[in-house]
Amino acid sequence: MTSALQKNRPGAAFPFDNSYVGLPPRFFAAQAPTAVAEPWLIKLNEALAAELGLDVEALRRDGAAIFSGNLVPEGAEPLAMAYAGHQFGGFSPQLGDGRAILLGEVVDRSGKRYDIQLKGAGPTPFSRRGDGRAALGPVLREYIISEAMFALGIPATRALAAVTTGEPVYREEVLPGAVFTRVAASHIRVGTFQYFAARGDTDGVRALADYVIDRHYPALKEAENPYLALFEAVSDRQAALIARWLHVGFIHGVMNTDNMTVSGETIDFGPCAFMDAYDPATVFSSIDQHGRYAYANQPAIGQWNLARLGETLLQLIDAEPDSAVDKANVVIKSYGERFQAHWLAGMREKIGLAGEEDGDLDLVQALLSLMQAQGADFTLTFRRLSDLAGDDAAEPEFAASFREPDACGAWLMQWRERLSRDPQAATERAVAMRNVNPAFIPRNHRVEQVIEAAVENGDFSLFEALLSVLSKPYEDQRGFAAYREPPKPSERVLATFCGT
Numbered sequence: 350m351t352s353a354l355q356k357n358r359p360g361a362a363f364p365f366d367n368s369y370v371g372l373p374p375r376f377f378a379a380q381a382p383t384a385v386a387e388p389w390l391i392k393l394n395e396a397l398a399a400e401l402g403l404d405v406e407a408l409r410r411d412g413a414a415i416f417s418g419n420l421v422p423e424g425a426e427p428l429a430m431a432y433a434g435h436q437f438g439g440f441s442p443q444l445g446d447g448r449a450i451l452l453g454e455v456v457d458r459s460g461k462r463y464d465i466q467l468k469g470a471g472p473t474p475f476s477r478r479g480d481g482r483a484a485l486g487p488v489l490r491e492y493i494i495s496e497a498m499f500a501l502g503i504p505a506t507r508a509l510a511a512v513t514t515g516e517p518v519y520r521e522e523v524l525p526g527a528v529f530t531r532v533a534a535s536h537i538r539v540g541t542f543q544y545f546a547a548r549g550d551t552d553g554v555r556a557l558a559d560y561v562i563d564r565h566y567p568a569l570k571e572a573e574n575p576y577l578a579l580f581e582a583v584s585d586r587q588a589a590l591i592a593r594w595l596h597v598g599f600i601h602g603v604m605n606t607d608n609m610t611v612s613g614e615t616i617d618f619g620p621c622a623f624m625d626a627y628d629p630a631t632v633f634s635s636i637d638q639h640g641r642y643a644y645a646n647q648p649a650i651g652q653w654n655l656a657r658l659g660e661t662l663l664q665l666i667d668a669e670p671d672s673a674v675d676k677a678n679v680v681i682k683s684y685g686e687r688f689q690a691h692w693l694a695g696m697r698e699k700i701g702l703a704g705e706e707d708g709d710l711d712l713v714q715a716l717l718s719l720m721q722a723q724g725a726d727f728t729l730t731f732r733r734l735s736d737l738a739g740d741d742a743a744e745p746e747f748a749a750s751f752r753e754p755d756a757c758g759a760w761l762m763q764w765r766e767r768l769s770r771d772p773q774a775a776t777e778r779a780v781a782m783r784n785v786n787p788a789f790i791p792r793n794h795r796v797e798q799v800i801e802a803a804v805e806n807g808d809f810s811l812f813e814a815l816l817s818v819l820s821k822p823y824e825d826q827r828g829f830a831a832y833r834e835p836p837k838p839s840e841r842v843l844a845t846f847c848g849t
Contacts, residue, residue: 389513524804554661
């Protein structure tokens, strides 16, 4: 085992341009990764590395050492970020990066700034008696889901690399250790603001807000009230993001305030899952015993989390307390309208509506109610509807989505009557629908098969195959039709687990 971290090896440097480390020291703890015994590179996302302006050849050569934490590249300034958070409604005033270490930031070829962070790279001052490590299964899950979300067009953190450590981690059982390298627009969360607000540190809240505006919302610097405008912008991004989740049947699983970014990206793919049969009450997370973060609850939880963000900004929004509360409440109340507008616009696209009519919401809700009553698979139903939009001969396949195929007849009559008032040609409509209704999602049973093969047998072939399929979710990929299918009863995954 390497006794000390190697630094500044020629050719291994990233073009780091670090800004978070310039904030006051109370924002983070300087923390180098802890070296591991025998790192092995499972996967390097070469396309993403190239987009970030990284030296791909150097990463091929030294990636195992870099992405395990054994080799700290030149220019890195490793740190663990401080934050707090509401976890299942209960407030923890200090959480922080307990097993994640931010190496630094890079500016990609389009001028966008990104964090590069190691997850599972050893303990930090925020580990709370944890080992700071990650097991292989959760690392593979996060790699798969984050890249699937990217391919689906949903804002999310990205996967740059995954490595095994050659060391065990001890959970309910002994598991192979691994480290995941995450790329994010930033790792600043609602809980980051809560950390300073909980300490009465208004200067800290202001410094953080100014930093977020500079990094993510620079146009707001010219706003009459930049901090209120920031709250509005974050609210709108969250409304749009959660609507996108619902459009593909995604259930985050742990929508704690420390898992909601202010950049509007999906973050932390622990017990997350994609719904098979449509049921708005669906829960997968093993720790969500009361369904707080069920599929249909996600929009309201987003609003609740944003209210917590608003509380931290009150003194910046207005020096007069009652006025600050009134202004923040306007934003919080408007969130519902923002979400509904984003959600309905996306659902119109999913059922092929080019225009807008007052009855569209009822038409969408009628289909969802039918799907729930008939146990229809969420993803397949909408994909088959896309096929039906371009070819009436596809109706039997669409009807087969339901336990009773005849049950969809009345809805189809209403749908076709509504389409008749839209000017879009059938072929154009079908193409547009296929571009928003994926054929492939990371089905839970497929992800579990990948993890089992890797953990039990050291076999990463299923991992590579699933990543390949999910990289083109809107294409038919006839040779991989089996990946479209929902699980058989014996394959159903009823619970997913956190990776801590």
